[in-house]
């Protein structure tokens with residue numbers, strides 16, 4: 249099983265029906281707000297934003313937020329929320345950094361939630377984040393801790409979560425410093441082997 253952009257397209261209209269996704273985004277947004285200083289002046293990119301659950305939770309706290317994703321349908325749902333709420337400091341952007349070079353844009357903070365494990369080349373995406381960040385910009389990566397593959401089940405071709413020490417080393421090799429990684433949430437999920445709990449970490453690091 250892979251998750252192609254069209255899989256996410258087909259899931260976009262029902263994505264927000266799962267209230268645990270709202271809770272996950274709220275918890276991660278709260279953790280980012282508690283750890284990243286001076287958010288109110290920052291231009292934020294949420295990469296792999298989906299329907300914008302994390303970015304729109306941060307939106308009232310930041311200068312502006314760009315919700316980027318490779319799925320047109322996810323972005324359509326996000327754009328409808330922006331319009332329905334009359335939000336003026338948020339926009340959507342179709343972007344796949346795994347497919348092309350980083351655009352000539354700069355952000356002060358890049359955040360991403362449950363997206364990195366879908367992208368095969370972790371070092372490549374960390375390098376792209378580094379290029380998109382302004383001087384001393386901050387990257388905030390929330391994703392699954394290393395798991396046994398039961399989260400997605402057989403045939404998933406992405407990462408089975410991340411080993412935190414390995415991710416720290418990759419961040420440092422990609423030009424980030426002051427790396428901090430904590431568990432901030434748990435996803436509860438029914439699997440073939442019964443109910444399971446999957447820790448979600450938040451890694452925060454500064455562009456050096």
Ligand SMILES: C[S@@+](CC[C@H](N)C(=O)[O-])C[C@H]1O[C@@H](n2cnc3c(N)ncnc32)[C@H](O)[C@@H]1O
Pocket residue numbers: 253256269273295296297298299300301302316317318319322343344345346347360361362363366367
């Ligand atoms: C598991 S969903 C998470 C969505 C959202 N962050 C959330 O927590 O509700 C992963 C998202 O990453 C997007 N995605 C996957 N690969 C991507 C890529 N290479 N570039 C940009 N977005 C990607 C998908 O379209 C999808 O919206």
